[in-house]
Amino acid sequence: MSCRIVSMIPFCLLALMTAGGCGGGSIIVPTAAGNTVTSAQSYLQQAASGIQTLQHWYLQSGGLYEEPTGWWNAANSITVLANYEQLTGSTKYNSVMANTFNAAQASHANFEDTFYDDDGWWALAWIDAYDVTGNPAYLTMAETIFTTMTGVWDSTCGGGVWWSTARSYKNAIPNELFLTIAAKLANRTTGNASAGYLKWAQQEWTWFKGSGMINAQNLVNDGLTSTNPNACTNNGGTTWTYNQGVILGGLVELYKADKDPTLLPEAEAIAAAAMAKLSTNGILTEPGKVTGGDGPQFKGVFMRNLMTLYAAVPNAQYKTFADANADSIVANDQGPNCEFGLLWQGPFDSGDATRQTSALDAIIAAAAMQ
Template identity: 50%
Template structure:
């Protein structure tokens, strides 16, 4: 099983050389906006118009990349070409990406089985459903890195880059059908894959798309995804929290932080006071449970999850687990407002910077330079949410780290042979493979530098 997982990891991690539309980067460029938008052309050479996601990126990674692209549009809101491009990407991803869901329908089946046979939960749901597609997640033994294993041939697409020109060129005309092709009430089911962190990453991506376009279909989709995931509450740990997956075998930080974050984000976009209060209650309930769970350790950082006995498992303090909660707390503060949420966010952020940065302030995860298709995404999530905290509670330390990482990426972490694609070790030197996930994650730092610059 271990060798098979690593074989699939290598397949997913192999990079496709971006096509000639990508620009080579100029390491003399110091302007944060020029850096990020130059890097965008390389990223978009991986975007597949037929599948609606980025080739070489995993399913949940694509949601993060879409969030980052949206944040770039937010940071440069006067760039009409960029606004047009991201609007086209959002609309195309909405219609095309469900076809790439690696395990659609499994959650709906699980809910149905839960009613029919509630006394035999996990084994009945998994072993009796015949719904397993080959998509699963494991913790790699050496580092406990989460690793997604995809079904055979999942990385293959019908026609690679068939419509790529429309999604690379910021000057391409906006299609008249961009918004009208969407259903009035999008169905969340095609976005559910049995792993609740995946589901919630997509919810956050669609909330961000709504912020940029004011298209309520995107918000409705995010609401529908969140409502579906509430069916998982509570886990077996202290009558609260949600599981990592429909198998109900692991309670971890990422799923519960995302659950809180989506609830808090939706609270700030609710269309009534009653609806807002429901979302706030979900977010606060999750935060209370999370703080009592033990996942926040004595150093103030967050370990990966809980043991079967519902105690801190003392597994790796991944950068994304330190980051997601920052954005969640900022949104919860905005919804309430309660100053204690920003105080908690600051404590976690400071502890994470102490633990995860090198002598130059560059962020690292312990899997480097051999991170898999999941671990390569983690640091971008941290930088994105650190910038969110900086916007709500400015701190010179946050600015210094954001700028140090963006500068190091630009100067040390790209290679001419891959058209300026960024790799996994932001301190450099370039690790000889790069893909949409490594590049998109690094771009989160470049976009954060735009915002604080």
């Protein structure tokens, strides 16, 4: 039997009914499938239980998560912990962030590998950790990673950063991350440093918008065809959900920095297209087959950034979408030990830290929009 929240039950009664439920001392009880979560507190209770399950996969010695959760996925887990703390005021997971900051660098100095999108996820994770802890070392690390990424911006395709050290592909995700990191750093630094980051963010957005990766449907394709480096074109690649998500957060953050009135409408158009075209009965669904360890992360990235857009543009449609997805996860995609699976409309398939983090992104987003 899956574990659900019953938001209608009084708090005091719920507290008495938690013995034996999943997630330790969380305020949850076993119920029949089909119950929905209806309040910010209920979503946060479910998130608290889900994070406890997530941390069962955490490896203290290396600061990462058990396989099949990969290097970049672990960065997203750190972001989820930070976002949970941001929303609740908790400091419970500060020690996890500190441990990962120290331990994970044993395998990857400065959190860098051969893929610049991987680097970007870690930069965002440490900015998010900085926001809730105030630890300046985290912000400095994000700046270090960003400096590395600036080194692979060149004139191929008219600009943009490469996907990997092989320099064989220019695509959406590293550039969306580059935009977001630059804008976030601009908003968290001062003086010449802030101005420099803002210039990078503006340069990235100007290039990205003109690159052709945003198609006529207002969806972002995977990348560019660069057989002719002076005339790169949209490659028609899969419109993965995370490519529709990161750009939302980047545009919101850039808007905070320079107040360009065109930025939020751009984000709104992409969000509307994604919700309409990448969902089944209102539940976010990848447009292509998800295999391997990367794809299970994608949907949560979209929901996290939709949360960011909602804070700037409180469109009721975003809340409705977030509620529907979080409720479906809780009702239809939860395993026997508070694990969440791949398909948010169900059925539950299996649990791992990547699936868990992605679903938690959706649940936390719903909580934030109440």
